[in-house]
Amino acid sequence: MRAAVNTLTPENKPVQPRSIEHIQRPVTIHARNETTQAGVFLEKHFTSSQRIRRASQVWAIMWLLALASAFIPIAHFLLVPVFVIAGPTLGYLRYQQQHIPQAVEGQCPSCQQHFRLPLDQRTTLPYRDVCPHCDKHLQIRALDHDA
Numbered sequence: 064m065r066a067a068v069n070t071l072t073p074e075n076k077p078v079q080p081r082s083i084e085h086i087q088r089p090v091t092i093h094a095r096n097e098t099t100q101a102g103v104f105l106e107k108h109f110t111s112s113q114r115i116r117r118a119s120q121v122w123a124i125m126w127l128l129a130l131a132s133a134f135i136p137i138a139h140f141l142l143v144p145v146f147v148i149a150g151p152t153l154g155y156l157r158y159q160q161q162h163i164p165q166a167v168e169g170q171c172p173s174c175q176q177h178f179r180l181p182l183d184q185r186t187t188l189p190y191r192d193v194c195p196h197c198d199k200h201l202q203i204r205a206l207d208h209d210a
């Protein structure tokens with residue numbers, strides 16, 4: 064099996080995969096008693112076909128688990144209906160997911176250093192984090208929320 068390797072152009076610049084679009088949303092970065100800085104909120108955007116594929120995958124996994132749990136005595140009375148219902152439910156929820164937060168990038172208002180903070184999939188704006196350089200508390204807000 065081939066290991067996943069980042070594709071590099073002759074100029075050694077990473078190539079973004081064409082199937083996945085990345086979206087950058089402007090944000091403001093606040094720290095107590097400091098000048099607000101601008102930053103970007105990076106999200107992975109899924110196309111319609113990617114959303115269908117992602118939804119189908121989770122649906123198939125749930126129904127395979129339902130099939131597998133049918134062979135477990137007694138527990139199958141609970142597990143089979145739970146996995147059968149979870150398939151379309153989780154599939155629908157996954158289909159609804161158009162963006163996945165990836166990272167926040169910007170300059171710390173306190174120490175002026177550039178940072179990139181990886182984000183959890185469920186992160187929504189506004190959110191709080193800590194500067195990786197100076198440990199100062201930061202609040203990241205969507206730009207349109209400040210208006």
Ligand SMILES: [Zn+2]
Nearest residue numbers: 171174194197
């Ligand atoms: Zn800092």
